[in-house]
């Protein structure tokens with residue numbers, strides 16, 4: 013799903029934001045990216061979504077060779093991923109429902125399917141009853157969940173979340189993380205950039221630490237909390253629209269730093 017080999021990113025001002033990074037992430041993995049400010053975490057995400065291009069190395073994401081991708085193919089790459097932005101990026105003149113539906117309408121989904129999927133993801137993130145609110149009429153945590161719902165609505169293979177719990181209280185952070193864990197259990201790859209080591213320790217998973225543009229640790233840690241094992245039965249709408257593109261790169265053979273045994 014993600015294959016990065018000897019990737020370096022040097023910005024035009026000469027900053028070497030990533031140095032010789034090799035990371036493989038398989039379908040269905042749950043991965044935290046951690047590291048101090050300026051370490052290169054956002055640069056790593058920007059390479060994955062092709063907002064930036066690597067200076068050296070090889071990057072394959074969800075079947076696309078990002079060193080050779082044509083610009084007309086980039087929207088197709090982006091459709092394989094749901095991105096949760098740290099600053100939400102919601103459209104103020106649209107209500108919650110339309111903010112989420114917009115992501116589906118933008119790719120020409122039929123309105124019947126839009127209705128079904130939007131209802132489903134609103135239930136998943138626990139926003140039932142808030143469909144008509146504008147973003148400014150929501151709390152920070154609720155806005156964050158709209159952003160998450162929008163990332164989920166096109167049923168992506170992969171969720172990429174940049175500090176998804178950045179501005180919200182611990183209880184809500186925990187809830188959002190639990191949602192991401194539930195989604196991951198249904199097969200979606202989840203990649204989360206976070207500063208919050210408490211969350212990482214609580215939920216456990218594969219933790220990739222970046223420092224000074226280099227991967228300095230890549231290991232799997234156990235969850236410190238007892239995970240909710242039951243299926244999520246709060247979701248009423250059925251999700252029978254799984255049409256994920258399963259065409260992926262051959263899986264990894266180059267997990268360079270893996271201080272414990274395999275991730276799953």
Ligand SMILES: Nc1ncnc2c1ncn2[C@@H]1O[C@H](COP(=O)(O)OP(=O)(O)OP(=O)(O)O)[C@@H](O)[C@H]1O
Nearest residue numbers: 023024025027029048049050051052053054055056
């Ligand atoms: N567009 C850019 N042009 C030049 N240098 C940049 C650019 N974006 C980031 N950098 C530099 O690259 C390095 C890595 O930045 P990056 O944004 O990836 O860090 P980060 O780990 O996401 O940090 P934070 O936790 O503060 O968000 C930093 O030194 C930063 O100043």
Ligand SMILES: [Mg+2]
Nearest residue numbers: 050053054055
């Ligand atoms: Mg960043």
